[in-house]
Amino acid sequence: MLLQSLTLTRAFFSFIAVGIALFAMLMTWLVLDRTRTYEVDALETAVGVRTRAAAHDFGRALGADWLSLDHIGERMTTTGLENLRPMLDAATGDRVSWAGFTGLDGTVLAASNGMREGANVGAQPWFQRGLESDFAGDVHGAVLLSELLGATEAEPIRFIDLARPVTDHNGDPLGVIGFRIGFAWAKRFLRESADALEMELYLISGDGEIIIATDGTDAERLNLPSMRAATGAKTWPDGKQYYTATIPQVVSGEMPSLGWRMMGRIGTGAVTGGRTVVAGIVSTGLAVGTGLVLLLAVTFSKLFLVPFRMLAQTAEDIADGAEVYPYESRCTAEARRLSAALMRLQSRFEK
Secondary structure, three states: OHHHHOOHHHHHHHHHHHHHHHHHHHHHHHHHHHHHHHHHHHHHHHHHHHHHHHHHHHHHHHHHHHHHHHHHHHHOOOOOHHHHHHHHHHHOOOOEEEEEEEOOOOEEEEEHHHOOOOOEOOOOHHHHHHHHOOEEEEEEEOHHHHHHOOOOOOOOOEEEEEEEEEEOOOOOEEEEEEEEEEHHHHHHHHHHHHHHHOOEEEEEOOOOOEEEEOOOOOHHHHOOHHHHOOOEEEEOOOOOEEEEEEEOOOOOOOOOOOOOEEEEEEEOOOOHHHHHHHHHHHHHHHHHHHHHHHHHHHHHHHHHHHHHHHHHHHHHHHHOOOOOOOOOOOOOHHHHHHHHHHHHHHHHHHO
16 A cells, blocks of 8 residues: 555655665764764863873972072072071062071071071981982971961961082081971962863872862872872762873972872863764754755756656556647656657557
């Protein structure tokens, strides 16, 4: 029954519709697949580049403090204590909370704002290590200095230590110059960097502990081996997947290594806007293409299919004995042959 009602025109347009549908599905699959590949590549590149930029900026900031420390240490060979104090005062600021110079016995001989002058720091690691060579110490607390800077027991100040030996013209040791950098600065710096780069940053200490997490997450929850060395797409403890990158060093220049690493994280939905744009372009392209194909199909139908329908009607009329002039069509060779054959049949019937 279906075949009996199927006309050449319907068959043609059905074929066109199926072709358009198959083409649309194929194009949609190809575009979505390429879009997903593009998003993965874009995310992996973005997280790597942005994390590297954040680590570089953070390292440069710390490197600037080391250059300041090194410069003052070089000046010590020609500068007396009375001229040293102004330089130590000038070195302190947003990052450096305390700057001081100690003698070989560990006594603080000069310090910024006179803070802790006369105290003995001979038992502290930064002094002991600074006597031997350039030194950068990991984050730690300092109760006495923290109290002098106005910290409370509930909110103590933590510090990063920088130190280097000071020698005279002959290379003989004179003492140690050291900076103590307030770690609160590091948190602010990374938080601002994370906001500017639209990602999350994690500072990892030398022993593998996450010491700063800019998303506010409790760092203890993130101290998993897979997180501390995360690279590529990872499922985090919150159950969501993120693209991550880890930079093995966050210092620059000649500053001694703190052993820190920087890890960056970007959500998998960070570039979905591109998928929307591509989907819009593909949809528009398919709509325009479908319209053009249908226009061509209608034109083709009028030029080539309608004549066959007219010839079919003529053949049916002749078979019924009607005296009709055969429809003449010259659109195609087949149509001309069929029209000529109908004319011959009609002439035979008339005889």
